Amino acid sequence: MNENLVGEFAGLSTKTLLWVEERVGPGAKVISGASLKGGISSAVYGLKIKQGDHCHEAVLRQFTNTEWLREEPELALHETAALQAASAAGLSSPRWVACDPDGGACGLPSVLMTRLPGRVVLDPADLPGWLGGLAWKLAEIHAAEGPPIEWSYFTYNEVSRLTVPEWTRVPEAWGRIIDRVQGLPSPYRPQFIHRDYHPTNVLWQEGEVSGVVDWVNACMGPTGIDTGHCRLNLVQMYGVEAADAFLESYLSVARKDGCNVNDPYWDMLCLIEMLPGPPEVYQGWPDLGLDALTPELLARRLDEYAESLVRKLASFVQPR
Known part of the structure; x- marks a missing residue:
């Protein structure tokens, strides 16, 4: 991980980025990241990850709402189970990649998943x-x-x-x-x-x-x-x-x-x-x-x- 790039990743810590790379697999390097709009109860980031000749897009969710975590401390495990069930059923959902259930590796409970193509549309012509x-x-x-x-x-x-x-x-x-x-x-x-x-x-x-x-x-x-x-x-x-x-x-x-x-x-x-x-x-x-x-x-x-x-x-x- 290039320590000089940390400031370009929307505030994500070095240890979080290292965790992402380790979970994606050998040779994975996070090359860019940005905070995604729309969420209000957790921090969601879009990441680009290079691995050999391939470039992946992933999403990292970090649970930052302490009140929500107090009420439901297993949020990361919950999302993991939901993503796995949706994928197994063949639904158009992100594919689960990794989970840090208690924040021991990333500092916050986190879920890493693939990024789906497309965008939110709130002004449809039809x-x-x-x-x-x-x-x-x-x-x-x-x-x-x-x-x-x-x-x-x-x-x-x-x-x-x-x-x-x-x-x-x-x-x-x-x-x-x-x-x-x-x-x-x-x-x-x-x-x-x-x-x-x-x-x-x-x-x-x-x-x-x-x-x-x-x-x-x-x-x-x-x-x-x-x-x-x-x-x-x-x-x-x-x-x-x-x-x-x-x-x-x-x-x-x-x-x-x-x-x-x-x-x-x-x-x-x-x-x-x-x-x-x-x-x-x-x-x-x-x-x-x-x-x-x-x-x-x-x-x-x-x-x-x-x-x-x-x-x-x-x-x-x-x-x-």
């Missing part, structure tokens, strides 16, 4: 086609077969302690949503889910989805959490109509067993993750070019979504 691509790729993930991983779904919010947010203009709708998620859960069969599926974790190349990244939250759980989480993001980014079009596209191609993702319960369970609020613009959006959003716009769109889900719940009948 919005319906783009939404369809998101839906198709998620249905492909949910159709994957393989042994379960040991991590299971849980809600991020304490459902029993929810209260109607102060910032809303439609408190009745939020009250009805809270009543529903505090009631009996809808049935489902656990399947492998991404758990953080949304547009900034999907890569595109030549108008097609080229891969899905950020698998650290993947687990066994209800597929309705993946559709619901993506819809929640789409509502904030583009409005309720876009989220509904995504769900319609997903339902047209997805398997019908395991979980009824059309049940508004799953969308409501994802929506309450916004509480108590008030809504804030996720930094990944402006970092990746979507810079017209404001907290006021998000609040209005979330209220519209809450009202639409309450209307849907009033007419929903759970299939037998």
Whole structure:
């Protein structure tokens, strides 16, 4: 490792770079590196690695959020298991290379993986086609077969302690949503889910989805959490109509067993993750070019979504 190059690697330490080279294999040399945009809970770096006549591109994630690590100390092992499961199922995911689970080698818990081709697209010229691509790729993930991983779904919010947010203009709708998620859960069969599926974790190349990244939250759980989480993001980014079009596209191609993702319960369970609020613009959006959003716009769109889900719940009948 050339000690003089350390300053050109976005702050990565010499021992981290040495660890990367050792894990890639004999003759590997990191020749460049840069911090990647979009992540807010960990530091993610794109690396170029020369090995003989070949040049690899890799991604290194270092877990820097101490509160998250306190709650889930096995994050690096979790992402390792998720990447290995996704790869074994033939999904368009990064390939796992190495893991430093406790930061003993790198100073921080770290995961090294291959880099997928493509880029995040948040300003699609063909919005319906783009939404369809998101839906198709998620249905492909949910159709994957393989042994379960040991991590299971849980809600991020304490459902029993929810209260109607102060910032809303439609408190009745939020009250009805809270009543529903505090009631009996809808049935489902656990399947492998991404758990953080949304547009900034999907890569595109030549108008097609080229891969899905950020698998650290993947687990066994209800597929309705993946559709619901993506819809929640789409509502904030583009409005309720876009989220509904995504769900319609997903339902047209997805398997019908395991979980009824059309049940508004799953969308409501994802929506309450916004509480108590008030809504804030996720930094990944402006970092990746979507810079017209404001907290006021998000609040209005979330209220519209809450009202639409309450209307849907009033007419929903759970299939037998």
